[in-house]
Amino acid sequence: MVWFEHYFGLCIVQHGRIKVKTTAEQQEAKRKEREKKLKIYNAGTEAVFQKRKNKEFDEEGLKLSGELLGVNPDIYSFWNFRREIFIDLQDKREEAELQKLLQDELHFLEACLKVNPKSYGAWHHRCFVMDAIPEPDWGRELHLCNTFLNLDERNFHCWDYRRHVVLRSNVNLDEELQYTTQKIQSNFSNYSSWHYRSKLLPVIHPDSSHPVAVQEDVLLKEFEVVQNAVFTDPDDQSAWFYQRWLLGRGQKKLQICCVHVSRDLQRIVVLLSRPVMMGQGHCLTVSIDTTPVAGKWRTITGSRMYSTLWVIDLPDQSLPVDKQASIAVTLMDDRYCTKFSEGLQLMPDQEETWAVAEFKQGSRFSTELSAAATSTMAQELESIRELQSLEPNNKWVLLTMIHLMKAIDPEHTKYAAELEESFNKLAAVDTMRKSYYWDLRSKFLIESVLESHDSKVRDVKLCQRGLSCLYHTDWMVLVTSIDLSQNYLKSVRSLSDLQCLRSLNLDNNQLADLQGLAFCRRLTDLSVKNNSICNVEVFEELRTCVFLKKLSVAGNPVCAIEDNVTKICALNKSLQVVDEQDSIG
Amino acid sequence: MKESSVLPPRIEPAYSFPLNCSTNLAKGKFPPVCNRRGKMHVCNPCYLVSEDHASPVLLWDAYVFNSKGTPIKDVVIPDSAQKSLLLQKHCDYIASYGSKKDDYEYCITEYLRMSGMYWGLTVMDLMGQLNRMDKDQVLQFIQQCQHECGGISASIGHDPHLLYTLSAIQILTLYDAVDMVNVEKVVEYVRSLQQDDGSFYGDKWGEVDTRFSFCAVACLSLLGRLDAIDVDTTVEFVVTCMNFDGGFGCRPGSESHAGQIYCCVGTLAITGNLHHINADLLGWWLCERQLPSGGLNGRPEKMPDVCYSWWVLASLKIIGKIHWIDKEKLEKFILACQDEETGGVSDRPGNIVDPFHTLFGVCGLSLLGNETIKPVNPVYCMPEDVIQRAGIRLELL
Numbered sequence: 004m005v006w007f008e009h010y011f012g013l014c015i016v017q018h019g020r021i022k023v024k025t026t027a028e029q030q031e032a033k034r035k036e037r038e039k040k041l042k043i044y045n046a047g048t049e050a051v052f053q054k055r056k057n058k059e060f061d062e063e064g065l066k067l068s069g070e071l072l073g074v075n076p077d078i079y080s081f082w083n084f085r086r087e088i089f090i091d092l093q094d095k096r097e098e099a100e101l102q103k104l105l106q107d108e109l110h111f112l113e114a115c116l117k118v119n120p121k122s123y124g125a126w127h128h129r130c131f132v133m134d135a136i137p138e139p140d141w142g143r144e145l146h147l148c149n150t151f152l153n154l155d156e157r158n159f160h161c162w163d164y165r166r167h168v169v170l171r172s173n174v175n176l177d178e179e180l181q182y183t184t185q186k187i188q189s190n191f192s193n194y195s196s197w198h199y200r201s202k203l204l205p206v207i208h209p210d211s212s213h214p215v216a217v218q219e220d221v222l223l224k225e226f227e228v229v230q231n232a233v234f235t236d237p238d239d240q241s242a243w244f245y246q247r248w249l250l251g252r253g254q255k256k257l258q259i260c261c262v263h264v265s266r267d268l269q270r271i272v273v274l275l276s277r278p279v280m281m282g283q284g285h286c287l288t289v290s291i292d293t294t295p296v297a298g299k300w301r302t303i304t305g306s307r308m309y310s311t312l313w314v315i316d317l318p319d320q321s322l323p324v325d326k327q328a329s330i331a332v333t334l335m336d337d338r339y340c341t342k343f344s345e346g347l348q349l350m351p352d353q354e355e356t357w358a359v360a361e362f363k364q365g366s367r368f369s370t371e372l373s374a375a376a377t378s379t380m381a382q383e384l385e386s387i388r389e390l391q392s393l394e395p396n397n398k399w400v401l402l403t404m405i406h407l408m409k410a411i412d413p414e415h416t417k418y419a420a421e422l423e424e425s426f427n428k429l430a431a432v433d434t435m436r437k438s439y440y441w442d443l444r445s446k447f448l449i450e451s452v453l454e455s456h457d458s459k460v461r462d463v464k465l466c467q468r469g470l471s472c473l474y475h476t477d478w479m480v481l482v483t484s485i486d487l488s489q490n491y492l493k494s495v496r497s498l499s500d501l502q503c504l505r506s507l508n509l510d511n512n513q514l515a516d517l518q519g520l521a522f523c524r525r526l527t528d529l530s531v532k533n534n535s536i537c538n539v540e541v542f543e544e545l546r547t548c549v550f551l552k553k554l555s556v557a558g559n560p561v562c563a564i565e566d567n568v569t570k571i572c573a574l575n576k577s578l579q580v581v582d583e584q585d586s587i588g
Numbered sequence: 589m590k591e592s593s594v595l596p597p598r599i600e601p602a603y604s605f606p607l608n609c610s611t612n613l614a615k616g617k618f619p620p621v622c623n624r625r626g627k628m629h630v631c632n633p634c635y636l637v638s639e640d641h642a643s644p645v646l647l648w649d650a651y652v653f654n655s656k657g658t659p660i661k662d663v664v665i666p667d668s669a670q671k672s673l674l675l676q677k678h679c680d681y682i683a684s685y686g687s688k689k690d691d692y693e694y695c696i697t698e699y700l701r702m703s704g705m706y707w708g709l710t711v712m713d714l715m716g717q718l719n720r721m722d723k724d725q726v727l728q729f730i731q732q733c734q735h736e737c738g739g740i741s742a743s744i745g746h747d748p749h750l751l752y753t754l755s756a757i758q759i760l761t762l763y764d765a766v767d768m769v770n771v772e773k774v775v776e777y778v779r780s781l782q783q784d785d786g787s788f789y790g791d792k793w794g795e796v797d798t799r800f801s802f803c804a805v806a807c808l809s810l811l812g813r814l815d816a817i818d819v820d821t822t823v824e825f826v827v828t829c830m831n832f833d834g835g836f837g838c839r840p841g842s843e844s845h846a847g848q849i850y851c852c853v854g855t856l857a858i859t860g861n862l863h864h865i866n867a868d869l870l871g872w873w874l875c876e877r878q879l880p881s882g883g884l885n886g887r888p889e890k891m892p893d894v895c896y897s898w899w900v901l902a903s904l905k906i907i908g909k910i911h912w913i914d915k916e917k918l919e920k921f922i923l924a925c926q927d928e929e930t931g932g933v934s935d936r937p938g939n940i941v942d943p944f945h946t947l948f949g950v951c952g953l954s955l956l957g958n959e960t961i962k963p964v965n966p967v968y969c970m971p972e973d974v975i976q977r978a979g980i981r982l983e984l985l
Binding site: 020021022037038040041044045048052075077078079080082083086123127131157159162163166192194195198199201202215240241244245247248251278283306307308309434435436438439442443446 | 833845887
């Protein structure tokens with residue numbers, strides 16, 4: 004089922020064939036012509052299959068299959084037949100003769116590729132021929148790639164073949180980097196070249212400690228290359244995508260970020276810096292008063308996906324009432340044989356306790372910039388601002404400004420107003436992608452709020468912030484109270500991460516369901532006024548929230564039917580729907 | 589800033605088309621074009637559709653320039669384009685497609701017959717008319733295409749390949765009839781093609797491509813036999829094909845391409861490894877595939893094509909970002925690609941239809957929420973009810 008960018012002259016998967024209205028006469032003439040063509044085609048196909056069946060591996064086989072492949076290079080079985088012929092001839096012919104035959108094959112392939120430069124079969128066959136030929140001329144192949152890339156600088160088959168040639172013939176990668184520079188200079192709008200650069204730089208100038216694995220000084224110079232391109236044509240997306248990569252962030256180092264112990268739920272929750280799967284290279288263990296605890300780690304929702312949050316339900320009486328306990332959690336990383344531990348004390352009078360890893364402010368969601376990087380980013384921002392004054396409505400410029408401001412100032416203290424203005428403008432000039440911009444804005448806002456908080460803050464206010472979605476809910480695992488009212492939320496599925504949550508305000512959002520809240524088992528107060536909840540079944544989700552006492556549902560379509568409130572109340576004995584009065588009123 | 593008085597050079601069109609052919613339109617009759625400094629500038633209007641209308645309808649399959657003179661490859665959809673879904677016509681088109689066994693096009697596409705059948709049968713099932721197809725004939729054909737090694741070929745006489753093995757297993761799953769072939773041997777065949785680095789050959793001739801990783805994983809999971817391969821290295825290989833833009837290519841080092849992204853994202857979804865994806869970065873790249881016409885392309889600076897309504901949209905669905913594109917505009921684009929005379933969907937408005945684009949057009953509309961079509965599974969490109977029946981439940985982002 005998976006073919007892309009076919010360039011067939013003749014087949015069913017035709018891209019770009021224009022439908023033309025023809026007369027009956029023309030149609031008849033075409034039909035006859037096709038009938039004739041079909042006869043030739045069928046006879047040819049049959050002859051090739053017959054020869055193959057008879058194991059006649061000879062030049063005639065090449066000739067017959069070649070006639071058909073010349074027209075349609077996607078008859079994959081015929082390429083296979085040609086390979087069988089060459090393999091058979093390898094032992095039967097002199098080397099010089101073989102060299103000649105395979106050289107002819109290369110010429111034949113060039114002819115095929117000129118007609119169909121995007122034939123998977125033809126390009127792969129060329130790799131086979133180059134491996135089979137007694138004296139391969141790789142220099143000529145590189146030249147051929149140049150020729151084909153001059154005809155179509157985006158032909159990804161040819162770029163792939165080029166990389167194959169470079170690898171086989173040990174072409175100096177610096178020369179390849181120069182080639183991409185040349186290509187980019189002749190046409191900035193050359194995504195394939197930018198892409199190749201992103202692959203070459205980490206090999207030529209590696210630095211595994213850097214987020215994008217390239218030496219910083221080299222990377223900073225790349226900003227200049229991009230700047231040339233974007234000032235020449237600010238609407239060209241290739242350079243902008245590349246620039247986003249330069250601003251990239253690396254994978255976080257694995258560590259334990261937070262441990263929460265709950266006495267009454269007899270449960271421990273662990274937050275890690277990146278998603279892992281227990282048992283697959285990673286293993287968490289817990290001991291209480293130096294005795295290892297048996298138990299199975301699970302994700303919060305029981306999902307089988309990799310997760311940053313892991314939960315263990317302790318055996319009964321692991322944390323008896325009124326007794327001090329010292330708890331140690333250890334994470335083992337098999338691959339790097341590393342071990343992280345976090346120890347904490349649960350005092351006799353405590354219901355819960357937690358430990359949080361220290362993070363430098365502003366570094367939780369962003370990579371810390373070096374002094375050189377900071378100054379480059381600042382210069383970059385200056386010139387992009389210049390560009391913005393020339394191109395006030397260019398979405399790429401606006402988005403890049405946003406990313407630069409975010410990189411320089413992860414807490415949004417300096418640029419808060421400018422960021423907000425840029426987001427608003429972006430959504431207005433590029434309405435097709437406004438949902439993307441709103442989500443990105445929500446992400447940045449949540450990051451700035453979380454960065455500015457001390458991690459011990461357990462009461463989070465995110466009301467009236469224009470949030471369209473939630474990010475980083477795993478970092479809110481300790482939060483007991485959150486106000487998300489007056490936003491544009493459509494889903495609260497990820498709130499399941501908030502394992503300590505007691506009070507939740509979701510008033511004035513766009514929720515039609517409450518999926519996810521089933522896992523917030525500590526919840527006591529919930530307000531979902533003025534959402535789009537239509538039926539009573541939605542509240543079934545709350546059945547597991549056994550501590551839920553107060554629920555406000557006014558202003559939802561579901562309240563239109565009086566009976567419904569009674570039905571919701573029936574969820575659990577202690578539950579009170581507090582706005583009963585309002586809803587009837 | 590680039591400033592020139594002449595139009596930028598011609599870009600290679602998908603196909604050129606002589607103006608004097610079957611049209612009485614002369615160049616002077618083209619609607620006036622906007623000024624170069626204006627928002628859009630359309631030139632080289634060489635594609636036309638139908639002369640049935642009172643005034644000829646032109647579809648501009650060509651060069652739209654933005655204010656800086658940068659060409660944007662896109663089409664312009666005329667107001668007269670089809671706006672409603674012609675499901676019954678598409679059913680009739682597919683039903684009659686396979687019946688023309690002596691037809692030229694049918695015969696010369698024998699080398700991909702198995703996939704062709706999968707496209708046709710799947711879209712018929714999604715439109716609720718699978719019963720119009722000759723089930724027994726299909727199943728018998730598939731049986732005949734299984735080889736000694738266990739692999740399945742595109743057609744009788746052709747060689748086995750992973751692409752067609754997956755298509756065959758997809759068809760058999762549609763019919764709930766996987767036992768029609770030797771399943772053990774299929775599993776053995778797929779397993780035999782895995783390499784030490786986790787990648788897959790497409791067949792014994794050694795072409796490596798992430799498409800084949802998807803074929804292997806999709807095929808085995810439909811058979812409930814993912815255990816037969818080394819899933820960890822499969823995933824590792826796919827992850828090495830990830831690029832600076834969050835997308836994926838054919839092999840390590842290859843440029844991102846929406847079709848390839850679909851295969852890699854699908855492989856990661858089936859194996860429960862979607863956490864490797866940077867959904868924000870990839871989602872951004874994918875939603876930037878949407879062009880002013882509403883259609884989606886497969887790579888930057890390429891023409892829109894209905895099949896990307898599948899490769900791009902399904903990937904977005906899997907990573908939970910389908911709302912990042914403009915659904916209404918895409919729907920309008922797909923509907924404009926229908927042929928109201930013959931039924932079927934083409935790559936771009938006014939082009940010739942085929943079963944491939946018909947399937948992906950209909951699947952795209954299903955993902956966009958069209959309720960007259962069955963819900964489609966974004967990973968397998970098969971009806972959701974069929975995937976449920978096969979006992980498969982995947983977690984998406």
